[in-house]
Amino acid sequence: MQFENTLEFARKLDAEDNLKKYREEFHFPKVNDEQVIYFTGNSLGLQPKRTKKYIDEVMTDWKELAVEGHFYAEKPWWDYHERLAAPLAKIVGAKTNEVTVMNTLTVNLHLLLVSFYQPKGERFKILCEEKAFPSDQYMLRSQVRFHGFDPTEAIVEVNKRKGEHFWRTEDIVKKIEEVGDELALVLIGGVNYYNGQVFDMETITKAGHEVGAKVGWDLAHAVGNIALQLHDWKVDFAAWCSYKYMNSGPGNASGVFINEKYLGKKGIQRFEGWWGTKKETRFLMKPEFEPMENADAWQLSNAPVLSVAPYLASLSMFDEVGMEALIEKRNKIVAYLEFILHEIDKEVDTTFEIITPKERGTQLSVFLHGEGRSIFDYLMKNGVITDWREPNVIRLAPAPFYCSYEDMYRFGQILKNGILKK
Incomplete structure (x- = not known):
């Protein structure tokens, strides 16, 4: 599939997503009164609403x-x-x-x-x-x-x-x-x-x-x-x-x-x-x-x-x-996230190096060369919940149950703005 770094394309992917209804099955934290983009399901998954x-x-x-x-x-x-x-x-x-x-x-x-x-x-x-x-x-x-x-x-x-x-x-x-x-x-x-x-x-x-x-x-x-x-x-x-x-x-x-x-x-x-x-x-x-x-x-x-x-x-x-359907979406949403990172890389001075090999699951670990902890703080303050590992790695895990393709697009824009505003 030929990906595009546009909101319209991301929403098109979401409309075609067979698992999209499950996003509504989870509670999302909010930052600045908006639902967060949640990349830390590899640390603690969101709470399913049916848990209660x-x-x-x-x-x-x-x-x-x-x-x-x-x-x-x-x-x-x-x-x-x-x-x-x-x-x-x-x-x-x-x-x-x-x-x-x-x-x-x-x-x-x-x-x-x-x-x-x-x-x-x-x-x-x-x-x-x-x-x-x-x-x-x-x-x-x-x-x-x-x-x-x-x-x-x-x-x-x-x-x-x-x-x-x-x-x-x-x-x-x-x-x-x-x-x-x-x-x-x-x-x-x-x-x-x-x-x-x-x-x-x-x-x-x-x-x-x-x-x-x-x-x-x-x-x-x-x-x-x-x-x-x-x-x-x-x-x-x-x-x-x-x-x-x-x-x-x-x-x-x-x-x-x-x-x-x-x-x-x-x-x-x-x-x-x-x-x-x-x-x-x-x-x-x-x-x-x-x-x-x-x-x-x-x-x-x-x-x-x-x-x-x-x-x-x-x-x-x-x-x-079933795991087969989850893995199918996992592969597609991680591929789209990787595409977004490469596209944003073209627009900023920072170099993104994905250190996760092709043998991967949901997580992408990314070196942000030229960036420090401040970019992580910017992401968190702007509603992107991710994970920082020293010296300059962020871990991104778009869990297929509740992450959307629009999340991937919006993350790219927030990341770009955070770098350009330095």
């Missing part, structure tokens, strides 16, 4: 049923989380029994490493990407220290090539092969938070398995953003938060994938709790742990229903639309 109904249902049941809500609410609390497994399985490419929702992201990664990082002899190293998200770095370092290893020896980082802003799959595979028999675990962010790169998860997972390592993925920036086939790729485990592209609210519950080959096994090492034991005998209060036959075996406590309810609300929209 789901929370109110739980509050009403709590008010009217109290403890009996566990079994007699319209959506009984004791199995509330089970309603999320099927729609999430579609999104991540898993079987329903391989998916559960519990805790929060880093908590779940720690719990999963109890099962999937078990260093023995010379096989003790963990491979990750350089400058992984800080929480992952802290988690990995504390895990290897817990097992008695020095993080500088046990953690192997794959670097980008000098002068490049992205990782090459062949470099990751080569590093896996180099570490070889010493490698216990590969754990990488499926979509890098900084540059927006989508990693070749299938190839990297296969390479890790070929040297005898377990392979897991932090999918915080991937779920609800890109196509995933965790089961078919034979991923061992994965975890993700729900408050970015999944729109479930700040700090909300985390999803977990555990490959079915690890399910239904009593002997597997893990930390155990009441909600992981069989439903049929759970209330008999037996002293022996009898694991659920699905990923719920990794649950510890009963689900925080007031947190899970917004997640279920958001998943109902994903179920209505």
